[in-house]
Amino acid sequence: MKALDKVATQLIALLALLLAWEAATHLFQISPDKLPSLSSVLSTAWSGRVALADAVWTTVLEALLGLVAGIAFGIASGIAFSSFRLLERMLLPYFIASQAVPIIAFGAIIIIWFGNGIVSKAVIAFYLSFFPVAVNTLGGIRRVSPDEIGLLRTFGASRLTILWKLLLPTALPPIFTAIRIGVGLALVGAIVGEWFGASRGLGVVLLTAMFDNQVQQLWAAILLTGLTGTVLFWVVVGLQKKIAWWQTEV
Secondary structure: OHHHHHHHHHHHHHHHHHHHHHHHHHHOOOOOOOOOOHHHHHHHHHHOHHHHHHHHHHHHHHHHHHHHHHHHHHHHHHHHHHHOHHHHHHHHHHHHHHOOOOHHHHHHHHHHHHOOOHHHHHHHHHHHHHHHHHHHHHHHHOOOOHHHHHHHHHOOOOHHHHHHHHHHHHHHHHHHHHHHHHHHHHHHHHHHHHHOOOOOOHHHHHHHHHHOOOHHHHHHHHHHHHHHHHHHHHHHHHHHHHHOOOOOOO
16 A cells, blocks of 8 residues: 555656646746647647657667666676675776766767667667666675675585575665666666767757757757656566565665
């Protein structure tokens, strides 16, 4: 019931916000060039629903490819850093420094290297999503006390068994926390990658609408991007409830 109450509260808040948007545009006679009414935005989205659906699918595919690669690399990096302190001291500072590079600058280099195809967008999504997974994996593994590891060793557990049976299960909740962050970052990365050159995707819709001054289309793409990110977030939450069921708070 608590989960249903939370969902109901969120839906009511969203509905109130949308109604306030619609009412404000009429009550204050806001110019459509500044802020179009919600009804006109939804009408525009419905008229272009086929193209928008194709754009969402393209961007989600790019984002998920990058996210999956980011998760795999982040978990592997976290495990390696926890096992070899020298490796952590050598590479983790470079991981941190990489996140300070503006995505626009990095994205331009990726497009030069990989071209304008789906791979380049997935690489940018990977770039934005791997770091929180790596850091949270490392932090989650270090939650385990030496006494717990020692107890398993007394029963003859191998390093692989300790990793699989103790370290990774302990790290799963913070890993999923990072994935919830990473899924939004991956979506942003895919969209930014599309700005450098693409024929399909939400980034293309946003950029085209902005340059053509199609304000309703721009807002439709913005709302659709937010909705897509929200759906992906809750998909990750659902997976966490199935896999890391012992800690599923959002």
